Amino acid sequence: xxxxSQHPSRVICKSGTSVKIECRxxxxxATTMFWYRQFPKQSLMLMATSNEGSKATYEQGVEKDKFLIxxxxxxxxxxxxxxxxxxxxxxxxxxxxxxxxxxxxxxxTRLLVL
Amino acid sequence: xxxxxxxxxxxxxxxxxxVTLSCTYDTSESDYYLFWYKQPPSRQMILVIRQEAYxxxxxxxxxxxxxxxxAAKSFSLKISDSQxxxxxxxxxxxxxxxxxxxxxVFGKGTRLSVIA
Numbered sequence: 121x122x123x124x125s126q127h128p129s130r131v132i133c134k135s136g137t138s139v140k141i142e143c144r145x146x147x148x149x150a151t152t153m154f155w156y157r158q159f160p161k162q163s164l165m166l167m168a169t170s171n172e173g174s175k176a177t178y179e180q181g182v183e184k185d186k187f188l189i190x191x192x193x194x195x196x197x198x199x200x201x202x203x204x205x206x207x208x209x210x211x212x213x214x215x216x217x218x219x220x221x222x223x224x225x226x227x228x229t230r231l232l233v234l
Numbered sequence: 235x236x237x238x239x240x241x242x243x244x245x246x247x248x249x250x251x252x253v254t255l256s257c258t259y260d261t262s263e264s265d266y267y268l269f270w271y272k273q274p275p276s277r278q279m280i281l282v283i284r285q286e287a288y289x290x291x292x293x294x295x296x297x298x299x300x301x302x303x304x305a306a307k308s309f310s311l312k313i314s315d316s317q318x319x320x321x322x323x324x325x326x327x328x329x330x331x332x333x334x335x336x337x338x339v340f341g342k343g344t345r346l347s348v349i350a
Contacts (some may be wrong), residue, residue, distance in 0.1 A: 164279075164340045168334075171335070211277060217335050228278070229276050
């Protein structure tokens with residue numbers, strides 16, 4: 121099946137710094153990528169939908185200036201958490217999709233902001 | 235807005251036994267798709283099974299099957315011959331279109347424990 125990678129798998133940063141998370145579709149071209157956030161023992165919450173070459177669509181309550189999403193190519197989307205604070209600590213998951221039926225999930229990135 | 239409800243935060247099953255996880259959803263759409271995802275401790279999301287709403291036949295994948303009741307907006311997952319590796323969080327999910335570029339709406343999940 122299709123493979124989606126995320127890098128880094130985990131990151132620890134100081135409060136106030138920015139962190140970039142990459143999501144790559146390794147063996148297919150993804151027209152759309154989704155970014156989810158998952159708090160411990162909770163479900164996945166959609167943050168934004170990213171289409172290649174256009175601006176991301178953010179869900180209500182998600183600060184677009186805080187969570188910058190760039191979908192530069194059909195195989196790469198990045199999420200940058202700007203001026204990270206401890207409350208941004210979470211598990212971030214991306215999924216990549218084609219126009220066909222299935223979304224493929226990345227393995228996730230654990231972010232800890234000290 | 236579509237919502238997905240999983241009313242069982244935790245379930246347990248004896249190894250080799252059968253367990254059913256519940257899921258209900260709310261939508262005004264007539265055509266949509268339903269999914270069950272498994273999230274093991276690694277936290278990698280794994281697609282377990284998928285059901286197209288226009289299909290009356292319940293989907294099956296080896297030991298996993300669903301009971302899809304469209305009128306009742308119910309979509310339960312049955313795991314037969316449970317194995318230790320089935321222990322995980324299970325999420326029910328909904329999507330309005332089979333096209334991959336529409337987002338999934340997830341339920342809150344059910345944590346399944348398998349007892350040896």
